[in-house]
Amino acid sequence: QTQLEYIKSKVDSASVKPKSVMLVSKMNHNYGGKGSFFDDMCHFAGVKNAPAEIGVLNGQLMDKEIMLRAAPDYFLLSLSWELKHDNKDGYKKEFLEDPALANLEAVKNNHVCYLKDKYLYASNQNCVWAIKKIANLAYGNIFTDEEEVFLKGY
Template identity: 30%
Template structure:
């Protein structure tokens, strides 16, 4: 009998210990406190943080988009003025509604939100940056990329600033995968059959050699007509507009026209009609073959992880037959 009681007692001890271990395993470990860290922004300035920012204000449409995929949207206090405008921003109306604020580039308006990080760009007013920093607000300045690699670097830099390096790497990996899949499709196009495109804004042809649109056109296996004449237009006074005569000489296969009525004064359809019926362009292949394409300005002026979407959209406009 004593022997039986001892066996039962041992079994109870083993069972109790097992349950205790299981209960301990089921209880999540408390989250580690954020460690202090520092980052260098794209203007070469060092920012130091005691913890990951929780009240972030974005001043540009590109940083709106990057931040939305990097952090919990509750950490974003305000977007830039263009958030939710589908012709220039990839932020949805629902996301813009969730954040609830669009802030102008104004010191008082930004400071009123009590941000612990403001994400700006190299195009942001230096006076605004100095004013905010004078009030103790950290400002991270992000670059304006000229190519795919610089866009990846921009994302990694912002990810480091908000304490989300791993998420930044995942974003870049997703971009790389998408780009590889796209390039596999585009490699079907022989070099001899690549088409020439000229993109226009409401003033003239755009997309000079070395800028982001030029890089995206190249990655879309499209010959950038504006880059062909870029060297001709170099002068000590800068780069004058590409003339109609130069466009005619390029004789592009495709015209890419703007779509964003940014100041409510642009007539998108009227501009397209004017280009199609301009006597100067009458014999240009793009007009003669009615290859006038609208490519949304959110793709032409992309400033975020959506760069591969932009390359794909351009390629689809120029080579619809391979999609």
């Protein structure tokens, strides 16, 4: 709770217009909508979860139509999957060169970013590291890199 309060104070003091993000997961194409843990992390990071903002619920397919309707400022892609399948450059390039996505702010501004899976699917007390990473992607480095210490709940 202390870490979440600290994150909120830093995000609030950044006094910037809230950015929107959209998680694009190859592991689970139905994850990331309203009601997901990712949605909660977005809230704490001070960013809008773009699909949730347009009413997409967790469990609904996150297809290209949703991407266009949600129009996020940032696409967040899973890095671990791409490294394992040797497609890091190719996957990001798919977004940047897709004519259907060309008018989205995320694509126009090259805001197609990778995050490690451990940050995207951190459904425990250590999600504070994920929340900081998401906030840093959207708002610049408002949190300094620090050693990530496993937080014990006991």
